[in-house]
Amino acid sequence: MSKKNYNNxxxxxxxxxxxxxxxxxxxxxxxEYKKIDDINKISIGTHIRYFNIDKKTNTKLFRLGGTLNKxxxxxxxxxxxxxxxxxxxxxxxxxxxxxxTEDEIKTEMKEELKKEIMTEEVVSQIGGSNSTINDLKNEIxxxxxxxxxxxxxxxxxxxxLKKNESLSNKLLKIESEIKKKKY
Numbered sequence: 016m017s018k019k020n021y022n023n024x025x026x027x028x029x030x031x032x033x034x035x036x037x038x039x040x041x042x043x044x045x046x047e048y049k050k051i052d053d054i055n056k057i058s059i060g061t062h063i064r065y066f067n068i069d070k071k072t073n074t075k076l077f078r079l080g081g082t083l084n085k086x087x088x089x090x091x092x093x094x095x096x097x098x099x100x101x102x103x104x105x106x107x108x109x110x111x112x113x114x115x116t117e118d119e120i121k122t123e124m125k126e127e128l129k130k131e132i133m134t135e136e137v138v139s140q141i142g143g144s145n146s147t148i149n150d151l152k153n154e155i156x157x158x159x160x161x162x163x164x165x166x167x168x169x170x171x172x173x174x175x176l177k178k179n180e181s182l183s184n185k186l187l188k189i190e191s192e193i194k195k196k197k198y
Contacts (some may be wrong), residue, residue: 025113033079041077046121048112055092059083063095064103070108080112095134 043059049062051057064080071119081095081102092103093111104111134152 031193036077044077044079045112048114048120049115051111051113054086054090054106054111057083057086057113058084063093064112064114066110068102068108068110075110153194 036140045064051063054119057063061083062080063083065078066075067078068075081100083093084096084101085094087093087106090106092105094103095100134155135148
């Protein structure tokens with residue numbers, strides 16, 4: 016991360032605000048944000064939050080981000096800023112999220128309300144009590160969480176398969192080179 020404007024008197028604390036955020040805090044910070052699949056579809060001036068991925072340890076570091084200022088034409092990096100501080104974010108080692116528009120937030124809230132109303136209507140039609148309704152809601156939440164975890168695992172599995180295939184191909188090439196050198 017390169018910083019264009021900085022204060023020479025700045026003393027970095029041992030732990031920054033971002034580093035002290037819990038997983039729940041991070042979820043809350045991403046509530047009105049959507050994952051970015053194509054940075055070129057995002058307008059300059061959009062607020063971006065992101066995870067920086069340390070490729071050596073494969074750990075994700077959450078960053079509160081800033082306002083999108085520039086997109087590299089070769090899609091290598093973007094430039095964000097917060098007031099008078101600007102920095103670059105490498106696209107190949109980051110997962111980006113953009114602030115949702117007001118319309119998107121309203122639409123999402125309407126959908127959630129519809130789901131809740133439909134759930135309550137179905138339960139009332141089958142004659143469930145309040146405790147039954149709450150039990151069913153909790154069960155739905157648990158199942159949705161499990162589904163989300165499964166989908167994440169599936170994505171990770173596909174990534175690992177691709178890496179494995181790539182490594183297998185490299186290994187075959189190396190073996191071929193070794194055989195050629197023996198003969």
